[in-house]
Amino acid sequence: MIIHAAVLGRPVDTLRYRGDASLAPGDLVRVSLGTERVPACVVATEEGNQQGLKEVEELLVTNLFPQILLELAEHVAGEHLGFLGEALGLILPRDIMMPPKRKVKKPESEKDQRRLRMRADESRILQAFKKSSKPMLVHSPADYTALLVELIRDVMSRGRGVLLIFPDEPSLARFHERLSAYLPLALYHSEMGQGERRRVWHGVRQGRLPLVAGLRSAVLLPFTNPGLIVASDEESDSHRVRSHHLHYNARDLAVFRAEKEGARVLLFSLTPSLETSHKARSGRLLWIERRVAQHGKALIVDMKKEEEGTALSKPLLAELKAASGRGMQALLLLNRLGLAARLLCLDCGHVPTCPSCDMPFKFLKKGAALVCPICHNEIPAPEHCPECGGARWQSLSFGLESLDRELKRCFPHDRLLKITAEHRPIIEDAQQAKIIYGTSAVLEYLPPKVQVAALLSWDAERSRADFRAAERAFRNVAYLRRILTSSAQSRLVIQTFRPRNRLLLWALKGDYEAFFQSEVRRRRELGYPPYRRLLLFERGLTKSSWDAEKLLETIKHEGVEALGPYRGRRGRSRILVKLRRDLKPADLIHARTLLRSGWQAEVDPTEIL
Structure with a gap:
């Protein structure tokens, strides 16, 4: 028998071997590849001339990959310019390949079986979800614990599995804390120990763990009969998986998988991505929006009136000191501009952008030129602002180092905590710090006593060299709002040179519709x-x-x-x-x-x- 096998985790084409007629697609085998003996998955078999073919060396596990996982791997490889073996290697990492020696136990079943009282909006969502077969998008910052418990119990009572996907560990931990008292919930993510990950993977395959919450890679778990897949914060960039060659979005893969397996999909979002909103408006998703009262009074600081080069304005310093005096916390967001400085008019806040691709020009001091980072369009740096005619320009380039110094100088006795993508502290550290600051990674944490949340440079946020800059700026304002406590003393502080910027005003009002219509029109014109x-x-x-x-x-x-x-x-x-x-x-x-x-x-x- 000719055996077509995909070598796990390797960027090579499917290879042919000779093997026993009992081998079938989905079997895990060991084959030789050059001088190595490597694991591979049987993907097809056929009769034919086997002369010159190497022999399959060993059958490791029968039917390890059900047909749906093979189709899932083929989809990932085909859509993302990869090889089938690479995609199968993502489904089954080598460190969890072999079944655990100890029998996988079901999670503790003695849970609180009481029905949680649902709000009226949760009941409406539940009824709408049951009436429709489409994926559903819930656009709201509200907590839907009671709704999820009811849905999950209903799906599991019919013998089907449930998968919940979260973009980051802090949000997964918060969910686990809320629901573990009511549901037999297993966790799956890369920070778990190898043995525990192996037990969960094989427990799902054996049907012993029907309910799992995890991060991105959980979307590839070997459920045999999933009935519901939930993706929290569907708009988050953290749903993106970046392996060596293959990159995929766990949210999109969840929708694809659910369609293939006849499962339902529920997406939650504070500010839906443009792509998801567009699908909802075209009828491909059922969209439910619920507005809630926004926390915190907004304070826009006009940085034209502040000392040049400062990261902390006088109004923000006053709010920080007041919150500290009350024993409360503050959270500061400063996304670094990245590769190059932008030129900003100090009189009106205008940042010159490329007319061809709408990207902010990068400013080259040498030669006094503006250059588009994408299409290389180059123009001389203007003497006067085309918006207001002013002649005062500043190089807009921000970093955390200067913010470090200012915070330590102004708050020498307060506990400071910096959070970046490279440095993510444990949740307890964020709960104890007085001032938490950093890049967008700080938004993953929800410290319990934040009374001041600040975006230190709206202009830097809006001027990122990326076609999604407006979407991310709008989203980050909403995220900062979510972090604030409901106290009347809570403040959302935005520092900007353009206090009347319409995108900023939409973000502060939570006017997603105005933002969507403006942004989607721009994307259509530019071909994004x-x-x-x-x-x-x-x-x-x-x-x-x-x-x-x-x-x-x-x-x-x-x-x-x-x-x-x-x-x-x-x-x-x-x-x-x-x-x-x-x-x-x-x-x-x-x-x-x-x-x-x-x-x-x-x-x-x-x-x-």
Whole structure:
């Protein structure tokens, strides 16, 4: 029998071996690859001439991958320019490959069986969910614990599994704390010990763990009969999985998987992504919005009236000192601009943008020029602002180092805590600190006593070199609101050179509809999602065998627009490609060709620089 096997975790095509007729798709086997003996998954069998084929060395586990997981892996590999073995390696990491020696126990079943009293809006959502078969988007900051407990119990009573996906560990921990008293909940994420992850993976496969909450990788767990998949904070960039070659969005994969397995999908969002909102408005999702009272009084600080170069305005300092005196907490958000400075008018707050691709120009002091980071459009730095005619310009470039110094100087006795993507403290540290500050990673934490939440530079937030800059700025204001306590003394402070910016005013009012209509119109004009798909190529760390021109020639296709090459993070060359919605990345380039070229690709990237 000819055995077609995909080597787990390897960027190689499916290989042919000879093996016993009892082998079937989904079996885990050991095969030889060069001088190595490696695990592989049987994906197909056929009769034929076996001469010259190596033999399958060993059957490890029968039917480890049910058919749905094979289809899921094929979808991930096909959509994201990867190999089937790579995708299967994501489903079954090597450290949890073999079944545990100890029998997997079911979670403690003695739970509080009381029915939680649902609010009126929760009851309406439940009824709407039961009447429709479509995926549902719930657009609201409210807590839906009672609704989820009722839904999960209903699904599990019919013998089906439930999967809940969260973007980060703090939100997963909060959910576990709320629901573990009512439901037999198992957790699954990469920070767990190897043995525990193995037990959960195989417990799900055996049907002993029907209810699991986890992070991104949980969407690939081997459920045999899922009935409900829930994604919290669907708009979060943290749902994005970035492995060596394959990149995918756990939210999108959850929707695909649910459709394949006849499961229901429930998405929760504080500020839905433009793509999800667009799907809802086109009838592909059932959309329910519920407004709630916003916490905290908003305070807009006009930075034109403040000392030049300061990170902490006088009004913000006063609020911080008052909150500290009351024994309360403060949280400060300062997203670093990244690769280069922007030029900002000190009189009106205008930041020059490229007329071709709507990206903020980066300011080159040497030569006094403005250069688009994407299309390389270059113009002389203007003497006068085209918006107001002013002649006072400032290089807008922010970092955490200067904020560190200011905070330590102004609050020498308060406990400070910095949070970045590279430094994520435990939740208890955030609960005890007086002032928490950092990049967008701080928004994952919800300290219990925050009375001051501040966005230190609205202009830097809005001027990020990314087509999603407006969406992220709007979202971050909503996230800061969510962090505040309901106290009348709570303050949301926004520092900006443009206090009348309409996007800022929409964000402060929570006017998502006005923001959506404006932003979706801009995306349509510029050819960005949801109207076109994006494909981002990046030159690998090793020397690429292809230059940018050869890659551009290879991917040339009707309905394709390429921007670049341009410099991305770590100085690596990038090319951004816009595709018509009906085109697939595989229509442009095959995974094997991409691997040979020395370039890497990310489909539907969340960041383009």
